[in-house]
Amino acid sequence: MPDAAAIVRPRSARPSRRPRGRQLSVMLLTAPALAWFAAFMVGPLVALFYFSLLDWPSLLAPSRFIGLGNFARMIDDPLIHQAAFNSALQVGIVVPTMLVISFMLGYYLSLMPPGHKVMRAALFTPVLLSASAQAMVFVGVFSPMGLVNATLRWLGLGMFVTPWLSSGGTAMACIIAVGIWSAVSLSTLMFATRIANISPEVMEASELDGCGHWSKMWRIAAPISWEFAGVVGMLQFLWVLFGSATLVLLLTRGGPGNSTATLAFLVYDVSFNRDQVGYGQAVAVVLFIVGVAGMIGIRTLFRART
């Protein structure tokens, strides 16, 4: 057995053991990635904050520095209030609902019931559909002559027939429903993978203790998957918050009126349709801050329970 003291490397000797040439080559090799990161990630973020301080009507128009003027304007802007409410409603309903449904479906899939492969393939479909294809599907579902109204008529419930995407009372509900449908698919597969990785001994032990599936799902699998659920929740929170722009743009364009406008949609709408680029970027900054705050909140919530 060699003497332990003999193989301990003196601290002071460490730097001299890393050749400068090697350091340089590492830097050179990572330089393109760092340059890419700076140019396409950090740069736009800095630009976003700067643009939010400008009165800038359109890309072609000259801009003027107005400090926090755009943010002050938001305080009294009913459009922002409505969009913030819609975003909160969307995230507040989609994320918890998606977590519960996809966890339960994930547990079911982890049991590998008959037909589970088909189910996995079906669940993966929304991931494979482009946003525009999804929109086409749901325009067909919710249009005045679409699937929902046809079903209602068939069931003799014609009094409930309505243009779902064009009625102030139902359009946001449709956006939320599509959001849940879209979010559940991938999350279910993620949960199924996580639950399948729980030690079989733990599950067997719980069965010996008399646990049924309901108990195993909520008393065994759920606590073990809790932190993982936080990761899924965080990803979906970000996707719903930021990705709603596409969904709203393709399904309702924010209408009728502004009833389905969300903060993410407003970034586009205000910047490009209403020719207020600076104000739109200020909305984007608020959205960014909400996104970071939400991530911290979800992380804290799910860590606290671990």
Added chain:
Amino acid sequence: MNRIAKYASLGVATGALLLGSIAAASAADLVILTSWTKGDARRPALDKIVEGFTKQTGITVEIDASSNEGGAIASVYETSLLAGKEADLVLASLEGKLLDWAKRKAVVPVNDFVAAWGLDKTIPVDAIADWTDSDGHVEGLPYLKFTWPWWYNTTLLKQAGVNAVPKTVDELIAAAKALRKAGIEPVTIGGSDWSGEKMMLQIVQSYMPRDEAKKVLSTGGYCANADAMKGVNLLVRLRDEGVFVDGVQGLTSNDATAAFMTGVAAISSMGSWSYKDGEGIAASVTLAGFPAVDGGAYSKPTYYTGATLSGWFVTPAGAKKLDAIKKLVQFVYAPEQLGTLIDHTGAIPVVNVDPKLVAQKAGSTMMTKSMAELPGTVDAAVMPDVWVPGPVTEALYRATSIVFTNGNGPGKVCAALDEAYKK
């Protein structure tokens, strides 16, 4: 190290190739950006015209296309302009953001070119007026015009016991009720998009003299304008009396066009670009307008017409190639090329061409009908596209659903319209 060098050189080569392809300018002498995409009926004619131009002059032309859905062509062009890579000419409709292009120096005003290129005798003065902004800039050269009448399916009207096209609002309401009774849908329109917006504003301006309508369309203030409110009340009355199809606020222009063309609905409002699609039911269709109202601004039913359907914008890049552009412009306005354009595409040039020739060349019964039935029987309402500011356009489309929704009273309707103008 050799391996590193190999990968590095491969990376550099790939990067250089990519950068080179991005930075590469078009090899053509002229580049046209147009909203006439490959699916557009006029595109084959444009390709043919451009091919003929190159053959005659040796000047090569590249055509880039971008849909105008959601104002996409404006974004495409403005982005390319900022990058200094804009096309030399833009062929598009004058609407939305394009209304301010000359003011924002995104395009070169063509005031001086009209006469210098010999187009002052070709392009009518009223067409030039349509293309002139509030600062007096002629934004581009008007090329194609449109008519936008109301279409009445007289066969369906007769089935419902209505023997004549409604000439008053009361007759329209009575016709709608008769149609509903016969199981036929009355007036259909895309109540959630631009087509519904046009019909809505056509009805709303029924009591507004033209100048007043232009002012309200430009700046809003519907609730505060007595004549606009009369129009809003009229629209609400028509809606509540069941003149429009059920759930109209959820329909798109495609839904409405399909419903009319397949005989599901008896009345609609569609532009001349739909004449080609209407050939199948041409024998049943009478083209007219929205009925005139007592005490209104128009003595005859109203329709829309204008020279803003398509025109040529000269860009800053194009301003450096004026000789080539002059040749191309003179070529595309020549009678032979206009003939190619009219040929079975439904396009109507703004230049003074014999209407009978247009109808004959178009090979369209609907075009012939429009030439025969519209002149003298309808008045032109103020076309919103020329007056509604670009930043308001999309918000106004979204307000349309609210306007066409049952239960929303005149106060809510005018508020929704005014909301669209808020900055």
